[in-house]
Structure formats: structure tokens, C-alpha cells
Amino acid sequence: MQISDIREAIADAARAGVVLPDGLAQLTASGYVPDAVIAPHFFVAEYEQDFDKAMRRALDEIVFTTRVLVGRADDKAAQQLLDKMLSGSGPASLKTAIEAARGGPGEYALGGLAHDLHVTRVQGYRWYEHAGTTYVGAEIMIKVIGQGDA
Template sequence: MQIFEIREAIAEAASAAVLPAGVGELTCTGYLPDSIYEPHFFVGEYDQEYDRTYGGVDRVEFTCRVLVGRADDLSAQKILDSLLSRHGAASLKTAIEAARGVPGAMALGGLAHDLRVMRVQAYRWYEHAGTKYVGAELVIEVIGDGA
């Protein structure tokens, strides 16, 4: 697996999430950005486990963040909750897991064997580049050929 390509493909998949009218568009990057235009999703840190199988399949856990501006703390958390929902037009889980493809096909446009959004964690206030946001982390598991 080529990690940077996987990160970019996850961000591209996340960009399919559709926010409610009047909220704006979700911006997405496959890397940790210097500054963001909110609401923003980015692929941050990752942990990689090599040779998970004898055939050389690797497992990577990506920690992604979604940050929402806090002009109004209640409305910001409603937007964040819609992004973290299991289903719906704004659901990041739904958008990202759509990149799994059809059964039997490779995920992320052929870059990996499979992926899944494992969990949401760390729902809290974040500071990024000197600005505070309400946000959360999504942990995404990707498995694929380590060659």
C-alpha cells in the first residue's frame, strides 16, 4: 500500500458527505493542513502493522479529524453530530465506506483490499493553528497488500 495515496483516497471519499443547506461545503485533505477552512475533515496520524498475514497483508489505522467552527456552540455540535452519524447524507461513515466498492472489488479505487470506519473518539474542543473548533476523531482501518 502507498500510504499517501490511501490518505488522499480517504479524503476524496469523505468529500461526498453533503451538509445541510446553509452550512457550506465540507473541505477534505489527506494530510494534516497548516490551516483549515471549516468544516474540515483531514487524515492525520496512522499506525501500521506490517505482515498481518503470511502473505504480506498490512493493516493501517488512520486517525482522522473533523473540525467545525464554533460561531455558535450548539449549531456547531449539531453539524458535527450529523457528520458523525451512522447514516444520512452528511454521514462521514457512509461516505467513506462507499469507497469499499462492490463486494469482491478492491477498496479505494483499487488501492486496498478493504476498509471500515471503526469508531468515533475524542469528541471535544480542538485548537488548530491557534483557532478553537469543536471536533472529533474517526478511526479508519484499511487492509491491503504490503508489497
């Protein structure tokens, strides 16, 4: 698996699939930790990679830590928006948007970049400081599996 391509494909899936309520800025997304955030913003941050989950480089597993940050002009409204994006379903759900990139039955995920992906967990719901600004946000864990020698 080519990690840079996967990072960008996850960000593309989030950007394309999340529909925020009327009157709110659309979600911005990036495959890497940005210098500056235009909230609400989703990005792929750290990752852990396990090699050789099957013989002959047949399978690697990567768990990406991603973050979503929301501006906090109104603390309650910011947390309500974040809750919508962290929900397991609905038009603003990051899980729904990202898992839509799994493809149909028998298709590879992320446009052929991986065998499969799964949004597994939300953690770290708290205030984050990024480039000197405070946001409310959370981490979303995404497991991606694919060919190790590709």
C-alpha cells in the same frame, strides 16, 4: 499499500460523499494535517501500521486517525452539525461517505488501493485548537487492509 495515495483517497471519499444541510459551507478535506482549516474540515492525521498480518507480505493493516473540525460561531449549531457528520448514516455521515469507497462485492477499496476499509470508531469529541483557532471536533478511526508488498 501506498500510504500517501490512501490518505488522499480517504479525503476524496469524504469530500465527495458528505452532503451538508442547505445554507452551510461544504466540507473541505485533505489527506494530511493542514496548516490552516476552512471549516468544516476533515483530514487524515496520524496512523499506526501493522506489517505481515499474513505470510509473504500478503497483508498489512493500517489504522488511520482522522479528524473533523467545525467552526464554533454558534456552539450548539456547531455541535449539531458535528453530530450529523459523526452519525452512522444519513447524507452528512462521514462513515457512509468513506465506506462508499469500499467498492462493490469483489472489488477493491479506494479505487484498487486497498483490499478493504472500515470506519470503526469515533473518539475525542471535544474542543480542538488548530493554528490558533478553536473548533469543536472529533477523531474518526479508519482501518484499512491491503497487500503488504504493493
